[in-house]
Amino acid sequence: MQAKRIFSAFAFTLLTILLLLVVASRSGEAARAAASGDIDASLGPGMPPATEQVSLPGSKPEGQEKGADKPDIDISGWQYIVAGEGSNIGTYTPYVVSIEGTAQYFDERAITPLVDFLNAARAAGYTPYIMNSYRSYSAQEYILNGRASQIAWPNYPTQADYDEAEQYVAAPGESDHQTGLGVDITDRYYSSMNASAMDQTFLTWLRENCAQYGFILRYPAAKESITGWNEPWHFRYVGVEAAEYIMENNLCLEQFVALYE
Numbered sequence: 187m188q189a190k191r192i193f194s195a196f197a198f199t200l201l202t203i204l205l206l207l208v209v210a211s212r213s214g215e216a217a218r219a220a221a222s223g224d225i226d227a228s229l230g231p232g233m234p235p236a237t238e239q240v241s242l243p244g245s246k247p248e249g250q251e252k253g254a255d256k257p258d259i260d261i262s263g264w265q266y267i268v269a270g271e272g273s274n275i276g277t278y279t280p281y282v283v284s285i286e287g288t289a290q291y292f293d294e295r296a297i298t299p300l301v302d303f304l305n306a307a308r309a310a311g312y313t314p315y316i317m318n319s320y321r322s323y324s325a326q327e328y329i330l331n332g333r334a335s336q337i338a339w340p341n342y343p344t345q346a347d348y349d350e351a352e353q354y355v356a357a358p359g360e361s362d363h364q365t366g367l368g369v370d371i372t373d374r375y376y377s378s379m380n381a382s383a384m385d386q387t388f389l390t391w392l393r394e395n396c397a398q399y400g401f402i403l404r405y406p407a408a409k410e411s412i413t414g415w416n417e418p419w420h421f422r423y424v425g426v427e428a429a430e431y432i433m434e435n436n437l438c439l440e441q442f443v444a445l446y447e
Contacts, residue, residue: 253445257427261446264295265425267365268443271414274359277323280366291320293366296400296423300369303399303421307371310395312388317370317379317419321363330355362404367423381418389418396421397429402439409438 259266269275282291285300292300307314321329333351334343343351362368371392373385381389393403404422405415422439424432432442 256442256445257431259425259428261443264293265367265423265428266439266443267367268439269362269365270356270360270440273440274357275364276359278359278364279322280320282320282366285316285319285369288316290316290318290369291366292369293320293423296367299400299423303396303401304371306395306399307388307391310391312385312391313373314388315372315374317372317376318363319369320366321361323358323364326356326361326364327358330357362420362422365422368404369421370417370419371421372419379417379419384419392421393418397433398426400424400426400429402429402432404439406436406438408436409441412440413438 264280267275267278269278280293280295283294283297284290285292285297286304304314304316330348330351331343333355334347337350338344338347356362358364370379372379373388376383396402400423401421402424403418404420405413405417407416407418410416423429424439424442428442431437432439
C-alpha cells in the first residue's frame with residue numbers, strides 16, 4: 187500500500203512538470219510571434235493588434251473627441267460668465283464705462299475691442315447704433331415687473347403672469363446684458379426689435395466679422411432651443427481666441443462652456 191502511494195505521488199509530480207513545460211513552450215512561441223509582428227501578445231485570440239485603431243459604432247477616432255481642439259483657456263475667467271435660464275448670476279455687477287460718451291455702458295475690460303468693432307463697421311460703410319448694452323439686476327427686474335403688470339392689467343400680476351412675461355423678458359440675473367459684455371447693435375434706432383425690419387446686409391457683416399474683435403453672435407437662430415432666444419443683433423464679448431473657435435464651429439456660449447466641464 188505504501189509503495190502504491192509513493193508511485194501515485196511520483197506520477198502526479200511528473201504530470202505537473204510536463205504540463206509546465208508545455209505552457210512555457212507555448213508562451214515562448216507567442217512572445218516570438220509578437221516580436222516578429224505576427225500577432226499582438228497583449229490581446230486575446232481573434233483580437234486585432236494594439237496598434238490598430240478600432241472605432242465602435244457612434245464613437246470618434248482618438249484625438250477627435252468633442253472639443254479635442256478647444257482653446258487652452260481658463261473657463262472661469264470673467265469673459266465666459268453665462269447668464270441665462272438655469273445660470274442665474276444673481277446681482278453680479280461689473281465695472282462699466284460709457285460707450286463713446288453715450289448713455290450706454292459696457293464692461294471696462296472689453297470697451298476697447300467694442301469700439302474697434304464699431305469703427306470697423308463704420309469703415310465698411312455702415313452706421314452701427316447701440317440699442318442696448320449693460321443692464322443691471324434692478325433694471326432687469328423693473329422691466330420684468332412692467333411686462334407682467336401689462337399682462338395682468340387691470341389686476342395685480344400673479345406668478346402665471348410673470349411666467350408669461352419671461353417668455354419675452356429675461357428674469358433678473360438671467361440676462362446677458364447684466365454681464366456688461368452683451369450689446370445689441372443695429373443700423374439705426376428702432377422702437378421695437380424686429381430683425382426683418384433691419385438691414386440684413388449689415389447684420390451679416392456683423393456676424394461674419396465679429397470674431398476678429400473678440401465677439402460672438404450670442405443668440406443664433408439655430409441655437410434657440412438651447413439659449414431660449416433668437417437675436418441676430420445681440421453680440422457678446424468672449425475674447426478673440428474663444429470667439430473664433432465658437433463662430434467657426436457654429437456653437438453658442440452654453441455649448442462652448444460645456445466643453446470644459
